[in-house]
Amino acid sequence: MAFTLQTITAVCLLVYCTSAADPIVTLSHGGQLRGVSTTFLDSKVDLFLGVRYAKPPVGKLRFKKTEEAEGWKGVEDAKAPGSICPQIDPTTYKFAGEEDCLFMDITVPGGVQPGAKKPVMVWIPGGGFVMGSGKPYIGAALATTGDVITVSINYRLGVLGFLAIEKGTGNYGLWDQRAALLWIKQNIAQFGGDPDLVTIFGESAGGSSVSAHTIGQHSGDLFKRAIVQSGSAYTLFDQSDNMRYKWEQSIRESTNCVVKLSTYECLDSKTAEEIVTQIRILNYIVPVADDDFFADDVVATESYELSKRFDLLTGFNGQEGCLLYLFEVGMMAHAQNKSILEDGVDMELLKAFLHTKCTAHITPLSPELCVHWVISTYKLDETDDDRERAIRLVSFLGEQIFDERGLEKLQQHSLGKTSTYAYYFTQKYTPDPPNPMGTPPDWLKSSADHGDELPFMFGGPLIRESVANNDIWKRLLEADELVQSSLSGLNEDGKPLSLTMMTMWTNFAKSGNPNQPVALPKGTPTWPEFTEDNNQFLELNSNDIQVITTPNKVRLDKLKVLQKARKVQKDADRRPQNAVKKDSDCKKTKDEL
The missing domain is CATH 3.40.50.1820 (Alpha/Beta hydrolase fold, catalytic domain)
Incomplete structure (x- = not known):
């Protein structure tokens, strides 16, 4: 670069x-x-x-x-x-x-x-x-x-x-x-x-x-x-x-920082190249x-x-989720000598990956329940086709992070x-x-x-x-x-859609409305404002630009359970372990999962 x-x-x-x-x-x-x-x-x-x-x-x-x-x-x-x-x-x-x-x-x-x-x-x-x-x-x-x-x-x-x-x-x-x-x-x-x-x-x-x-x-x-x-x-x-604690420990280990120095003092003695290359393992x-x-x-x-x-x-x-599939699932598959680009994802790899993801990024509170929830919600166990299972996993990865x-x-x-x-x-x-x-x-x-x-x-x-x-x-x-x-x-082939999108983006910069002041190409539907009542999106595609309601809304609404689990986990991490065990919110969230 x-x-x-x-x-x-x-x-x-x-x-x-x-x-x-x-x-x-x-x-x-x-x-x-x-x-x-x-x-x-x-x-x-x-x-x-x-x-x-x-x-x-x-x-x-x-x-x-x-x-x-x-x-x-x-x-x-x-x-x-x-x-x-x-x-x-x-x-x-x-x-x-x-x-x-x-x-x-x-x-x-x-x-x-x-x-x-x-x-x-x-x-x-x-x-x-x-x-x-x-x-x-x-x-x-x-x-x-x-x-x-x-x-x-x-x-x-x-x-x-x-x-x-x-x-x-x-x-x-x-x-x-x-x-x-x-x-x-x-x-x-x-x-x-x-x-x-x-x-x-x-x-x-x-x-x-x-x-x-x-x-x-x-x-x-x-x-x-x-x-x-x-x-x-x-x-x-x-x-x-x-x-923060995990970052500090990882940095001190990867840079061989001596005990008497603070982490920042240790890094001050390193070049930018040393910092970037020695600490590249951090996610x-x-x-x-x-x-x-x-x-x-x-x-x-x-x-x-x-x-x-x-x-x-x-x-x-x-x-x-395709990008996350290639990198996150791909790393685990590589360690198991499996090819997710050729074969898809078998149940053994799926469960191992989801357990790691639930523990690290969603809720260590109950990773087993989190794994079960994802498999059930996205019907990952209702197919014997490993490629079809991979496609469904991609849906979860994208919707959980971005959508x-x-x-x-x-x-x-x-x-x-x-x-x-x-x-x-x-x-x-x-x-x-x-x-x-x-x-x-x-x-x-x-x-x-x-x-x-x-x-x-x-x-x-x-x-x-x-x-x-x-x-x-x-x-x-x-x-x-x-x-x-x-x-x-x-x-x-992509030029018509590209010109339309550039007009929409720059219209929005000018007026706060992607439909004006410059007219959109003939036949382009008016892009409606999103409201809590209409939930309307504009689908952008070369074949058909159209107004739709929130895509995959049922699953997105269900994902709020995982969002709540993350919040409960963050609250739990701030309190003593004996208080966490008694917390009714933790129990309620487990029940929902």
Whole structure:
């Protein structure tokens, strides 16, 4: 995922040479940025790449809240992408990135026009909070199609971004995101953007981050609308609650930290590469409840009340669980020398996997009852076909993580005065060329996997066309094999749906309504607001865009039992064991399971 020296040199030779046509913007502190003027297909675009929005989080600023970037005098170039944050490249499994990584990339359609007050869309990338970055080309199709300024950002990841051992620590990656939003608030008008018309959007960990900002205490005046794709802040708290001790123990063991040093002192002596590679075994290093970024009472009550300040567009995909099946079930299957991509899942593997998942991520309170509930609810024991059983398991994995909490957020948000829209993306998509990380087999995948909406929403067919006709975009895209296959892997067949979705997303950024101001293609149904009474989604598919009621609602409602079990477990973990045994809530939850 990192840019090689040869790639950056080649790009610089091609497009980053200074010319009289280069756009220059004066920032709020008086310093100036010089960008690059180019075209995307037939549209003029000004790019500002590698824009520093905060001080480098190095030295004494490692494991600290983000600090505002220092100003400068004169002109600085913003013509080359900044470093990505430290991570393991998922295609090579090697370390990539630098700690000095808090950069953003800005795409301005039509060129810089101070005072133009164009809507601004800020992309927060996903990647499980352990990988990913903003990309300079990622918003070009969206920007030119919808006439909006797009911004993509980097933020600290993994242990460096989210380690929280003591109360009030952690969430550094979220503070980075907030710092980026503050920079945009202060400066985007000089690029032609409207600082009061900012929409934040993201998918997976990016979607959860967007959700986190809607319920956080410190970002409320920095954006107006939110698009949450396959993510929820409260899913994060399910994973991170009571994990601080486990994180600390694992870190001390993996880094051979001596007893007399604190964990932070031990990590201070390590390079970023040592931290990322030595502690890669840790799972679920994610945002935590800290009574700072998040108020304790908001987390304790699992309230979305604060999110009602913002217009919301949110949704999930038809088979979100495919990705989890490949990685979570795949790891256990590999240890047992079984092939889940060829054979599916037998009952022995299924029960072992569910017991581990129930114990680690749902409720150690009674994992056996949890396993029985999942098998019964999803009818996993009512088939002798291991492949069919795998398909049903995929449904559980996706609905339990993404769909259930997404529906809960929708229902609470719809009671407010701001707009609420819900989508269900079901278009089956196979990248061409194939995704280097692998794809689910055809027998397993019948709908959209986790992240499959991205090439449609970001204009994959237009990106593919631009790569064929413009060396600037070709060079930038070639630097990242994973994103290249994802975004440019969508062919012309997907273009109509892609154009429709880009219009919907940018309409929402402009008005809070995906149906206007730009008319949708003829025959596209009006996207209704989601209400507690109608429970209406818009299903997005190349064959038929249609209004539906909440998909799989019966199962999603049943999943509230597991949500309650998680809550009871968290409450139990805060009390002495003898009190837990007497707790009537525990008994009641066991009875429900």
